[in-house]
Amino acid sequence: MVSVPFDRHFLRMRRRAFLLAGLGTGGALFLGWTLLPPRQRLQGRHAPEVPAGSGIVALNGWLTIAPDDTVTIVAPKAEMGQGIHTALAMLVAEELDCDWQQVRVTHSPIDRIYGNVAALVDGLPIHPDQLDAPLVRGVRWLTAKVAREIGVMMTGGSSSVRDCWMVARQAGATAREALLSAAAEQTGVPIAECRTERGVVVCGTQRLRYGSLISAAVRQRPSRVVLKTPSQFTRIGVSTPRLDARDKVQGAPLYGIDVALPDMLYAAVAMPPVLGSRPLHFNQQAAMARPGVRAVVALEGTRYGDPPGVAIVAESWWQARQALPALAIEWSPSPHAALSSDGIMSTLRERAMRGDAFAFRRSGDAEALVNAPGARVMESLYEAPYLAHAAMEPINATARISRDQAEIWVGTQVPGFVRDAVAHVTAIDPSRITVHQYQLGGAFGRRLEADYAAQVAMIARAIPGVPVQVIWTREDDMRADFYRPAAVTRFRAALSPTGNVRAIVVQSASQAPFKALSQRVGFVPTMRGPDRTMAEGTWDQPYEFPAVRAAHAEVSLPVPVGSWRSVGHSHQAFFLESFIDELAQQAGQDPLAYRLALLARHPRAATVLRRATDAAGWNTPIARGDDGLLRARGLALHWSFGSYVAQVADVSIDGAQQLRVHRVVSAIDCGLIVNPAGVTQQVESAIIYGLSAALHGEITIENGRVRQGNFHEYRPLRIDECPVIETHLIASSEPPSGAGEVALPPVAPAVGNAIAVLIGRRLRQLPLRLTSRAVRGGAGT
Template identity: 50%
Template sequence: MGSRRTFLLTTLLAGGGLVLGWSLLPPRQRLITRQPLPVQPGQVALNGWLKIGSDDRVTVMVPKSEMGQGVLTALAMVVAEELDADWQRVAVEHPPVDAIYNNLAVAVDGLPFHPDNQGALRRGAGWMTAKAMREVGVMATGGSTSVKDLWLPMRQAGASARAMMVAAAAAAWKVPGAEIQVREGLLSHPSGRSARFGAVAAAAAGQPVPDNVALKAPEKFTLLGRSLARLDTPSKVDGSAVFGLDVRPPGLLYAAVQMCPVLGGRLASFDAAGAQALPGVRKALALAPHHGGSGGVAVVAARPWQAKTAVEQLKPQWDEGPLAGLDSASLNQRLKQALDSDSGFAYFKAGDTEAAFSGAAKTLNAEYSAPMLAHSTMEPMNCTVLFEPEQKRATVWAPTQVPDLARKAAADVLGLKPEQVQLNVTLLGGGFGRRLEVDFVAQAAEVAHALPGQAVQTFWTREQDLQHDFYRPACVARLSAALDAQGRVLGFRAHSAGQAIVHQVMQRTFGLPAAGPDKTTAEGTFDQPYEWPAARVSHAIVDLPLQVGFWRSVGHSHQAFFQETFIDEVAAAAGQDPVVFRSELLRQHPRHRAVLQRCAALAGWGQPLPPAPDGAQQARGVALHQSFGSTVAMVVQASVGADKAIRVHQVFSVIDCGFAVNPAGVRAQVESAIVFGLSAALYGQVTLAKGRVQQSNFHDQPVLRMNECPEVHTEIMASDAPPEGVGEPGTPPLAPALANALFALTGQRLRTLPLKLA
């Protein structure tokens, strides 16, 4: 499988993906698992997505990781709707690794096509990519794709199981299946006969799986589109929910780590004997670097505090490696130099930009920059491993976004085959892309390898977590606009520079060389709906040894700031209102225009604002951004205190995400993304000196406090379109909307993140 996966991935990357819609794959291809689902006594599996017990409980298999986004509830709703299950008897379970759970949408969405490009090449590329990912892809939770990826497969799974139970009941009752009704887990016939799911499930399992089943029309939905309480809320309230750090197998030991303070460095030597003489310590061992991480040392002890205090007393000697001389100033200089280079490749081109700029009455130019950012998940990295070499097996408990890759990472370190490793996915105390990496899983496996037969939980402190991240790469951009004498836009140019994320991920995960364009740091400018008469969007990849990774909203997180603040500058130069100016560039995009105008109305755009509670003047700023298939407009209402402190009082947001499966969940995710984005806009910054990350904890890398959180108003546009991404689209427009509000207040154009007033 490894060589086949490598061949197919390399082919797709080198060709930009060859590239019909991934959802057009035959339903059966994502219905039946290769290995039977494990069942409890009284349970039967009707397909790879659900099990039904004799107690009437429906257990939905949710292959996506729950990290606060409400995906366990949303995807259970999708199955329960088509199954006509009793929602009060629905439970969820994470399935074992299987190809039917591979994330197809995340790969298809990663193809470097403009969203308006729906031609044959785009459709063909999507079909080919989905086909390949079905066979050799990964189970991944990321890219705001969970509901989008499984919207059809899980509906088909529910409808298929419903049809099988109807067929079983029809055979038992000797009546036509068309005469049987199903509602809330009860099958009934006009003759008066009825049975609950649990009574017919075993017979239904013997029915053939139907090739095609009719799905409900939206007007027939009884669950979907309703705001339902999350299934995982009770356990999180009463403390019974199991996150990675809550795992407690019998006889558990704890391992604390200390990694080389220079990113990518290795351990040279340390005093193992001295560490092992400390109270409670069972073992001290050297750690190799894994999957782009740093080397270090671990101390295993009976209690977490014993392990932590012991490892902190060590004085290891380090091989600091090639990054020992890297600092933020030199990094930024490399990026700015790259702005003067252009390979000639453009992610988007329209019209004649040369003619537009040469014939312009006025041109505008601006440069922007965004720093490296840490993920700062509330639960630091951790993983628990039990290695049993005599039985040739291992058990892993991991808060991971990629269970199959995590399983393989552990297997490789332990000298096992992946199928010899049982991977249990726990709840995640935040992901944001950090847990798409498997360095911490491999590290935990290395620790467990040294203590066979003993479960060991390897955990990182906040300091280790923040200083050994796979950071969002820093990025710089140069934007230009050409205007005629009446202030109309003639042309637009954007050129940015930054590290490539996908190239690094493919190398450290699959051992593949860099190939093809990487849209992850250019997305957010080339893929926007604005109808420029002429435009060119390009991006220069800067090759640096610094390891970077996916961060909530990825390239959109900085490119939206670049473009949406610049658009405000252009609107000002044209003498136009920012909302009106954007609307004029969206004449052929009515959905985007409707989102913008609804948000402006919601916020009272153009109406006078009262003073802030401290008497300071308030102002509004606006931004519009499309990401992960969804469009979000945002208006930020802010003030500046006498102490120059930036205060955000209200945020108004409107999202078009297609059909909202669980509106309460959508609103929660938009609000979460706003808080996440505001933290980054005000405080987010990781700096380097001599290869060392300068920040270490929340005292010097703050996140937004509760008393700083604004009042948030969110509306969801009604839509019958298929669901799109929700977890990330609320983050990108926050920073530019705030920057635009600050310009309205102070006249200062802030082109660098985090936002600081002079």
């Protein structure tokens, strides 16, 4: 997220802002508002949908109960393979004491009560060590109030469980109390003598099913609701199979691409082959003469980032796709025709080498120590390329547009922004636009965008009253993505005569992905100011260096960028953890011992580090594999989204200079764990996705074109490359923190550090390849 950095200047500005608010016109109202508690999140303006005449009752905005005792959890978060619908259901069911076999999940309507508060609060650029400072608590409180008022529904930033941890439990507990009150009223038994268990209220010798009480329960207004303590949990903390597992095994329609409506037409889209070009002329008559073609629609592109192009609408998608060449489109010259990855990386290197950048963290006079005459300085430069999201379900959406109302069927991480995009294109009032949400076949941040919603609305607008489904090919998806930005980071460390760090200065350079996304979707609170998402992973880590300056320079480039799984942490962890190993080597110390010495005041981080290394056998020699090849271990630790993860990777290199990762041991402290099975699955998923990027991932630009188009050019990890993965969950009494992305950042540096042991030199560029290209930017003293 975007904000002002938390330092002395930040404190002065905040104090000044509060004073000005108090003195200015309306200041008293503002100060009064800040003292009020945040708006409630249980009852929304839009109640969950229930079939007419079904007898189903919504006891609050988060659950409904049917006469047959079925409990339906209303989930405001997108299910994209991370298991969040199961986790949210567990939170509600824990407090509701319902029968788990009767639990179902449905998507929520768009309403402010479902707005993501945690993502905005946790997105403030505040170092984790400062969270308990009184002023910081005040800033976070105020930000939470603002987030509650804004009410942006968003699934991302590994924030879903954090955001719903309290409110989902409160929803379940409030419904439980309403059922208890209804049962006590009906039986005449004092409520203190009634209890709930597995979907029934027990009042003395009487057992009343939840379904029989809902009509009376909906009239109750519990005055006091008490949440369970962790010692009372029976569902939270228990490994639980995912609620959608059976449907997925049976191939049930779950995703946006599965939508099939009566009289539906299909659209395929021709998009610019070069960044920045537009269609000048095309042969509409020839395309209309092709079998099944019903319409040709010119696309202008909108502020949501959907590119200009031409769509063909036909009776089947294959007919539409096959007709595209008949358009014979003449594209305009591109102002970016000379753009190349080499030029982009050169620009980023030059910017990272300059000293002027926005400092997200300043502690001590690090610059003076590094630049002091005669200082012993160690310096390294690290680089990472653009990355595509490459989710297995390609971009798709279905829309039906009439004169004064619209519907869209879509998988999205931001349903409110999707609705806004349709409204922007059609000029239809948002209250008359219905968003039907589906599961996502992967997203990794790609479906935080609303470009495909704007595009399908523009196409369907041309054929009023008829549903039209747009499906992108894999090549469309790969070449019209909002990429993880390429980045360069320069490290400089001032060393003592014994090799210990006296100060560390970090400067990174890249585009600003979250700011770019915010400008496309019109999210005003994060449109301006510095974008912390690309610098995260350097300034916010727990290492206790005597002096630090961590800064980031935003670079303007024509390549479209957006949020990618773990965002800046995805590459900054590789940069920093590799440099930490370099520092340990320079000091002649073991990488584990070196890190532990820098974590004296961070016991959670140290515990995670010890758990991973103990499980991996760090202090025992690593044997040759069955293939006879030498192996080495590499270590990495990283904090992201409130969680600590440490990993140890076992790596070998064969005679053909091919890297092989045999084993990854991971330890994670993500606070109190709701579903251990779900967290374990997410750790495994993140490691595999992270290894794909570490070993193969690279989007390259040549003559203004994205070269990669499909998985033969943009390789995911193959099944025969997948290592053995061991996950160790650390019990914690802290509130839940992130799990979906946090195991990705440390895997690349763990592998890179092992490679350095094997070959005796450092690879400082991603992806990790044993070529001369990867040896740029050496370290020295």
